[in-house]
């Protein structure tokens with residue numbers, strides 16, 4: 001795996017006229033995972049999008065916001081990005097041509113192998129989430145941003161996602177997980193975004 005790390009400093013977020021949070025610093029080294037928590041609406045998804053480079057950070061005052069990744073970044077959120085009109089196998093193949101293939105053992109572990117002929121629009125909520133995870137794995141990015149990765153998943157699939165995160169970090173990756181659900185991972189750091197809310 002490529003080198004992985006994150007240094008983010010002085011991050012703030014303003015949506016419309018409203019400030020959500022400010023003064024967020026995050027440093028993650030290879031192998032580290034961070035659980036991002038906060039009540040609804042505090043700005044977890046907004047912070048994830050800032051870290052992914054999809055939303056500009058704001059600063060209330062003081063030094064400018066700064067996000068520095070070592071290695072590529074993969075974002076998993078509610079937008080799975082898979083063509084609803086295509087069978088799952090073809091929808092994943094589209095991304096495989098850009099990112100690289102999803103390993104067969106990952107497809108099997110995620111329970112997707114028997115679903116490759118099923119149109120994405122017919123997949124259940126949890127099956128679509130599993131498919132989005134497969135796409136993320138295919139990206140081979142060393143840094144992961146997972147926004148509510150356990151939503152819609154059954155108990156066994158939640159445990160599987162924890163295993164996948166564990167293996168990703170054990171291989172030297174980083175992972176930030178925004179989730180309302182408890183996570184069982186060794187050495188998991190925790191950040192409560194509400195402490196930075198305005």
Ligand SMILES: Nc1ncnc2c1ncn2[C@@H]1O[C@H](COP(=O)(O)OP(=O)(O)OP(=O)(O)O)[C@@H](O)[C@H]1O
Pocket residue numbers: 015016020038039040041042043044045046047
């Ligand atoms: N495009 C937008 N324009 C203006 N405000 C927005 C936009 N997107 C989100 N917001 C607002 O920003 C706030 C934070 O939203 P965000 O989704 O980041 O919170 P969250 O902590 O992830 O919430 P949840 O736990 O419910 O997922 C909310 O009040 C939301 O209404």
